[in-house]
Amino acid sequence: MKILIVEDNQRLRRSMLEYARAEGCVADAASDGEEGLYKALNWDYDLILLDVMMPKIDGWEMLRRIRERKTTPVIMVTARAQIDDRVRGLDEGADDYLVKPFEMRELMARIRANTRRVENNPQPCLEAGDIMVNTVKRLAYFKDQAVELTAREYNLLEMFMYKRNEVLSREFIYDHLFDERDETVSNMLEVYVYKLRSKFGKDSIQTRRGLGYVFMPES
Amino acid sequence: MIRSIRSQAQFYYGGLVVALVSLILVGFNYYERFGRLKTLDERLDEQLTIARPLMFRGPEERPPPRREERGEDLRRPEKRKPPPPDRFDPLPKLRKEIEVARFREGPQGEEVLASLIRDGFYVLGFKPNGEELFRSENAPDAVVPWVNKRDRAKKRDRDSFQRWSGDFREAIQFGQGRGYLLVGTDASRLHEGLNELMLKLSLVCFALTGVVLAIGWILMGKALRPIDQITKVAQSICEGDSNRRIDTDSIRNELGPLGRILNTTFDRLVRSVQQQIRITADASHELRTPVSVILADCDLALRKESSSERKQETIELCRDTALHMKSLIESLTQMARWDSSSDVLKKEKCDLGQIAEQTAKMFTPLAEEKNVEIIIETTPCETFCDPLAIKQTLANLISNAIHYNKPSGKVTIRTKRIGKSNIIEVEDTGFGISSQDLPKIFERFYRIDKAREIEEGHSGLGLSISKAIVEAHGGSIEAYSQKGIGSRFVIQLP
The missing domain is CATH 1.10.287.130 (Signal transduction histidine kinase, dimerisation/phosphotransfer (DHp) domain)
Structure with a gap:
């Protein structure tokens, strides 16, 4: 779950970032509209949290320009609470609208809900073969037995569960697993794939040479 | 109880008018009645004189004058001299009686009677003992002959008096021991005429009163209609339509x-x-x-x-x-x-130059910290203002000037008097304000660099408050700036 937080208030941005990461999200941040737009258009995020009142480019403008090129889900997080603003936000392409002040729990819940919608998997629990993943509690089960996973492992598993039977390139996986702080250390990915294979079965994740990985739990 | 102004005014005023009109009508009624009665009584007296011969002998036969007429002093109780005793002559009295009776039954007597009857009067004669001596044809059946107590009270010193006998008005003449002569007439026609007149008069008066009151009612209504309008407007404002x-x-x-x-x-x-x-x-x-x-x-x-x-x-x-x-x-x-409101200002005589100097000096430590130099170029400017409010305004401007300044920058504070206005200037060599932002800086919560300002605790209201204070004094505030070079804020106070 890779998200972009665009918020000009430095303290709030920092808190949101820390919280999202603590919740297991992979998160980047931008402090104004220009930076946010740049990042949003150049990387693939699973979700963008967008503030409205920002210097340089404001939230409305950013939303418009993102929507020109991408279908990334956008949740507007803003102090503009009037009904007119809310309707405008949703009509101009946002997928959700959250008014400040908000509790972080609610923000996380909305992020998860949006992700489920995007991945076309409305159930909070994902099942495939012997593997069961509870996306709310961030727990995984194999053959009804709880499996211990680190945050990164869980993220990778969740991604695979959402995009099962799809070939995912290494770049794609990499982009969604690591945030801008991480150095490019490519074999980190191999390590996580290895760990998952050992916990859920060797054949669950198959390697496609030159293309990437594909998750096929049924086989 | 009726509560409207109009009804109350109408009630009291109208009541007064009706009372007065009624009073006048009643007064008129009595006056008229009294007048008519007097006239009737005079006529009765006339008729009595005409009828005298039917009862008493000759016109020269007159009762003795009353005491006043004799010229006696009423205060001294004088014994009345008894009248000279009549000669004991039964004949003269009888003779008189026969003479009178002959007259009465003769043609002259008939003529007198007829004349009386023609004029609507009846006449009766009574012997001293009350026995009826004669009566005219038209006399009513029940005529009380006796002089009762009330009549006696009326009589006192008089020789004739008038009285009511039911609907008849009668006049009675005494002859000295020779009986009474009574002339009367039906007085009901007196009432009639008068009653009709009173009715007509009353109707006209009250009709006029009614018209007057009606006009008054309408006029009052017109005058008071604005109250209705005011009430309606106030009500609609109460209900939320604040523009009426x-x-x-x-x-x-x-x-x-x-x-x-x-x-x-x-x-x-x-x-x-x-x-x-x-x-x-x-x-x-x-x-x-x-x-x-x-x-x-x-x-x-x-x-x-x-x-x-x-x-x-x-x-x-x-x-x-x-x-x-x-x-x-x-x-x-x-x-x-x-x-x-601007009433919150506590105005007093102050010297703007002094206020500016004091305020500027307050900022010396901060200026040192930020490595900014404060230059004071003030001249005395006497004016009438609220010193605390002006200090606050200046503090705000100076604080901004220091915070948005470049290192080793300058902040200059000037006060001068030009014509009738006092001018305060705060100039800095700071980052300046872009032409985009310049018109908006006095707006509430407007911030140019939000993140930084929130950190330092600026609310975005400082300049709005300064503007409000200056305008409450009847002055104005302007900002001039060039990005990268600096800014200048000019306050003008009367």
């Missing part, structure tokens, strides 16, 4: 000034309600961000994996943010105060 006002052009009487005052009051009320709403909306809006900051960080710190250092950070962050909110609240309160 009383149409004072159409009111010509004393209610006009009332309407105008009410309109002014409504304006004031509406404006103050709107200001309240705005202040509340501003506050709620501005507080959203600091509260979100606190909430987000607390949510984070309360996670079980957060370290105690992290928690410490959160507590410090909360404190800083709370301080920011505190300054915001104070600014908002200030703004509300200046919004409401």
Whole structure:
């Protein structure tokens, strides 16, 4: 779950970032509209949290320009609470609208809900073969037995569960697993794939040479 | 009890008019009746004189004059001399009687009777003992001959008197021991004429009164109609339509000034309600961000994996943010105060030059810290103003000038008098304000560099408050700036 937080208030941005990461999200941040737009258009995020009142480019403008090129889900997080603003936000392409002040729990819940919608998997629990993943509690089960996973492992598993039977390139996986702080250390990915294979079965994740990985739990 | 002004006025005023009219009518009635009665009595007396011979002998036969006429002194009780005794002569008395009876039954007597009857009078004669001596044809059956106590009381010193006998008015003449002569007439026709007249008069009077009252009612209604209008407008404003006002052009009487005052009051009320709403909306809006900051960080710190250092950070962050909110609240309160009215100014005679110098000196430590030089070029400017408010305004400007300055920059404060106005200038060599931002800087909560300002606790209201203070004094404030070079704020006060 890779998200972009665009918020000009430095303290709030920092808190949101820390919280999202603590919740297991992979998160980047931008402090104004220009930076946010740049990042949003150049990387693939699973979700963008967008503030409205920002210097340089404001939230409305950013939303418009993102929507020109991408279908990334956008949740507007803003102090503009009037009904007119809310309707405008949703009509101009946002997928959700959250008014400040908000509790972080609610923000996380909305992020998860949006992700489920995007991945076309409305159930909070994902099942495939012997593997069961509870996306709310961030727990995984194999053959009804709880499996211990680190945050990164869980993220990778969740991604695979959402995009099962799809070939995912290494770049794609990499982009969604690591945030801008991480150095490019490519074999980190191999390590996580290895760990998952050992916990859920060797054949669950198959390697496609030159293309990437594909998750096929049924086989 | 009727409660409207119109009804009450109508009731009392109308009542008064009706009472007066009634009084006049009654008075007139009595006066007329009295007059008519007097006339009737005079006629009766006439008829008595005419009828005299039917009862008493000759016109020369006269009763003895009363005591006053004899010229006697009434105060001294004098014994009345007894009249000279009649010669004992039964014949003369009888002779007189026969003579009178002969006259009465003769043609002259007939003629007298007829004349009386023709004029509507009846006549009766009575012997001294009350026996009826004669009566005319038209005399009513029940004529009381006797002189009763009441009549006797009337008689006293008189020789004749009038009395009522049912519907008949009668006059009685005494002959000395020779009986009574009574002439009477039916007085009901007296009433008739009068009653008819009174009825007609009353009808006309009350009809006129009715018309007058009706006109009065209509006129009062017209005069009081503005009250209706005022009530309606006030009601619709109460119900929420705050734009209605009383149409004072159409009111010509004393209610006009009332309407105008009410309109002014409504304006004031509406404006103050709107200001309240705005202040509340501003506050709620501005507080959203600091509260979100606190909430987000607390949510984070309360996670079980957060370290105690992290928690410490959160507590410090909360404190800083709370301080920011505190300054915001104070600014908002200030703004509300200046919004409401200019009466809050406590004006006194002051020297702007001195105030500027004092305020500038307050900032010396801060200026040193920021490596900025303060230059004071003030001249004495006497004016009438609220010194605390002006100090606050200046403090705001100087603080901005220092904060937005370049290192080794300058802040110059000038006061001078040009013509009838006093000018205060605060100039800095700071970053300047872009031409985009310049027109908006006095707007509430307008911030150019939000992140930085919130950190340092600026609320965005400082310049709005300064402007409000200056304008409350009847002055003006202008900002001139060039990006990269500096800015200059000019306050003009009367």
